[in-house]
Amino acid sequence: MTRHQLFLVARQTYMNRMKTFGFWSVVLAPLLILLVIFGITFAIDATKSDEKPTVAIVNDTSLMTYLKKNKSVGAQYTNIKSSAKAKQALRNDKIDGYLTSQHERYHLTMAKDAESLSEDTLQTTINQYYMVNQAAKLHLDTKQLQNLIQPPSFNSTVYSSNGKTSAGGVSSNAANSMLAGGLGIFIFIFLTAYVGMIAQEIANEKSSRIMEILLAVTSAGVQFFGKLLGVAGLAITHGLVYVVAGVIGYVFVPDNKYVDMAKELLTGVDVGFAVMTGLLAIVGIFLYMILTAIISAMINDLSQVQQAVSPITYMAMIGYILTFILEGQPHNMLINTLSYVPFVSQTLMPARLGLQYANMTDAFIALVLEVVVLVFLARYGLRVYKKNVLTYSDGNITKAALLSLKGLFSKKTIDE
Amino acid sequence: MIELKNLTKEFGDKVAVDNMNMQLEAGHVVGLIGQNGAGKTTTFRMMLDFIKPTHGTITWDNHDITNRDRQNIGFLPEERGLYQKLSIEQQVVYFAALHGMSKSDAKQKLKHWMTRLDVVGKVTDKVQSLSKGNAQKVQLIATVITEPSLLILDEPFTGLDPVNAQLMMNEILRLKHNGAMIIFSSHNMSGVEKLSDELLMLKHGQTVLSGGLSDIRESFGRSEIYLESPVEDAELLAIPGVVSVEKEGDGRHLKLSDDRVGKEVFRIVARDGYVPVFAQTPPTLDEIFRREVAGGVEND
Ligand SMILES: Nc1ncnc2c1ncn2[C@@H]1O[C@H](COP(=O)(O)OP(=O)(O)OP(=O)(O)O)[C@@H](O)[C@H]1O
Ligand SMILES: [Mg+2]
Numbered sequence: 001m002t003r004h005q006l007f008l009v010a011r012q013t014y015m016n017r018m019k020t021f022g023f024w025s026v027v028l029a030p031l032l033i034l035l036v037i038f039g040i041t042f043a044i045d046a047t048k049s050d051e052k053p054t055v056a057i058v059n060d061t062s063l064m065t066y067l068k069k070n071k072s073v074g075a076q077y078t079n080i081k082s083s084a085k086a087k088q089a090l091r092n093d094k095i096d097g098y099l100t101s102q103h104e105r106y107h108l109t110m111a112k113d114a115e116s117l118s119e120d121t122l123q124t125t126i127n128q129y130y131m132v133n134q135a136a137k138l139h140l141d142t143k144q145l146q147n148l149i150q151p152p153s154f155n156s157t158v159y160s161s162n163g164k165t166s167a168g169g170v171s172s173n174a175a176n177s178m179l180a181g182g183l184g185i186f187i188f189i190f191l192t193a194y195v196g197m198i199a200q201e202i203a204n205e206k207s208s209r210i211m212e213i214l215l216a217v218t219s220a221g222v223q224f225f226g227k228l229l230g231v232a233g234l235a236i237t238h239g240l241v242y243v244v245a246g247v248i249g250y251v252f253v254p255d256n257k258y259v260d261m262a263k264e265l266l267t268g269v270d271v272g273f274a275v276m277t278g279l280l281a282i283v284g285i286f287l288y289m290i291l292t293a294i295i296s297a298m299i300n301d302l303s304q305v306q307q308a309v310s311p312i313t314y315m316a317m318i319g320y321i322l323t324f325i326l327e328g329q330p331h332n333m334l335i336n337t338l339s340y341v342p343f344v345s346q347t348l349m350p351a352r353l354g355l356q357y358a359n360m361t362d363a364f365i366a367l368v369l370e371v372v373v374l375v376f377l378a379r380y381g382l383r384v385y386k387k388n389v390l391t392y393s394d395g396n397i398t399k400a401a402l403l404s405l406k407g408l409f410s411k412k413t414i415d416e
Numbered sequence: 417m418i419e420l421k422n423l424t425k426e427f428g429d430k431v432a433v434d435n436m437n438m439q440l441e442a443g444h445v446v447g448l449i450g451q452n453g454a455g456k457t458t459t460f461r462m463m464l465d466f467i468k469p470t471h472g473t474i475t476w477d478n479h480d481i482t483n484r485d486r487q488n489i490g491f492l493p494e495e496r497g498l499y500q501k502l503s504i505e506q507q508v509v510y511f512a513a514l515h516g517m518s519k520s521d522a523k524q525k526l527k528h529w530m531t532r533l534d535v536v537g538k539v540t541d542k543v544q545s546l547s548k549g550n551a552q553k554v555q556l557i558a559t560v561i562t563e564p565s566l567l568i569l570d571e572p573f574t575g576l577d578p579v580n581a582q583l584m585m586n587e588i589l590r591l592k593h594n595g596a597m598i599i600f601s602s603h604n605m606s607g608v609e610k611l612s613d614e615l616l617m618l619k620h621g622q623t624v625l626s627g628g629l630s631d632i633r634e635s636f637g638r639s640e641i642y643l644e645s646p647v648e649d650a651e652l653l654a655i656p657g658v659v660s661v662e663k664e665g666d667g668r669h670l671k672l673s674d675d676r677v678g679k680e681v682f683r684i685v686a687r688d689g690y691v692p693v694f695a696q697t698p699p700t701l702d703e704i705f706r707r708e709v710a711g712g713v714e715n716d
Pocket of ligand 1: 427432450453454456494
């Protein structure tokens, strides 16, 4: 019976939210933002002006021939006899700029409003031109020249403490920490969305006095866990929407450099890391949900939702912000300790793991700690919830929260 | 059968309910009356296991009330509440489901109830669009649609106009005839009088009166007379044992110190051989309530 009621409460919570605009706007907003960013970059690429600047080469036809063969600079070239004439042509807007060469010194003058050209590429091209010329003077053949300019090969691998050397070395490292960073944002968005939702759900039932009807036929436990299950279902649905969107994107979005970048990044992530991070995140989110449910039970009316939710959001922010100052501090005691602490570890530990500042054992310890606190909160939180959900105190909820905290640790069962 | 034994609830050093004893049988209605703060809602809350009694027990057929039993309880809380955003149907179907009723059953029954209680609107209307009275009817439907075997109604008549209060009363009587155990609290004495088989009067948590309605009334003796007769007030007041004479409607209302005084009153008003109305009755519930609870001092 109770299990059936649990299911009913969860389903009711789930279905009602699914039908709201609010839920879908939270789910779809990030996708829309991505789509807009994608669209804008695409549009910018597509509408980029194809005009190439015209650069006059002053009195150096061999350089001009070399530059013309090499398309990478993205400019058109003409030959002009003297720099005075070139200056004149520039003043009359006939050309966008001119390049002088004297005794191996090259100088480029460009009009202010000229179409841009890549100076770096121009310089590289001139370097090559110069080198080829010098080689010719020294009578080196192409092979010899190549040997001369080829850099020696350099590779690195990282020995991570889980015993394996990660194949991609630097690239896997970067991939993991980028994933951890991205996940940090993701978890944070998730947390704020669902923390708010739980608070609303419970506060609504409590303030409209529906709670009494519900508790008459069910029990505090059914309500507490049913609500949590329903919202957890929503969070899971939310995550699945992104997975599906990701797969669709992966398959259907035409190849461009951003998609390639993302694909490259994802192939660099190792599976163990991804699974551990996912678990830390999911348990972390559940932790926050339970905490919110407990605190929301103290709310008397909907206007207090914000007051109840903001401390929780700040707490979530701690873990998130610390990930930014983490880089370059592998041995910071405070950060290292915090990365094991539930409510913070869900973002901090993956970030440390990604940067190889921590190993899988550390992450596992953090996960176990999270689970222990989760079980504790669920059991003892139910008591506090039960006590508070039918009590309408007109005082502020901070006082109620402190009182309940006391109750959380006192051994005897609480009733009124 | 529901049995409350030596039920006591203390909040700090305040005794909200003091040593209450009560039995509730199938097909019986118990009315709980008492001033604001007398302990009525607290009693219901203990029955629903919202709060634990300080002492005493509550049993259902001699066992503690289980979660399964709770599905058979219909509860109308003192402060009404519905999901504003849901439609009438979604609302009622959800509550019914928690009571173990199937969706199709609930939908079907809801239609009957809507017509029976004369609810204005469609089942798909949002609760927030309903008038207060209609919302209360929907609330009642949500409470009784599953025909629970125990009904706990905390002030079911407040906020209802006389027509709707009558509708509510008829429904309570119907449920009683179907064999439900019903306990309700009210400040509406005529309602209590019409509905209750038994009543329990509370004063600061203490039970001042309990038992069958007529027994209680009779226990006060036939100390009231309603009279329509031309005899002067002064003459009536001159009879020893007549405490007061007040105008009431077309006639007058006399209070007696002893029901035997009635004979003397009758002798005087009937001396011409005719009296249009003479009724010697026990005090009304309203009267008893005022005597025992509110203005108790004045008659002591
Ligand atoms: N949670 C609580 N904490 C402390 N005192 C309480 C609590 N709930 C009720 N009381 C006190 O217990 C007493 C009985 O209250 P209760 O609500 O049962 O009265 P009631 O008979 O339902 O009154 P009303 O007719 O106004 O609804 C009151 O004095 C009230 O102040
Ligand atoms: Mg009350």
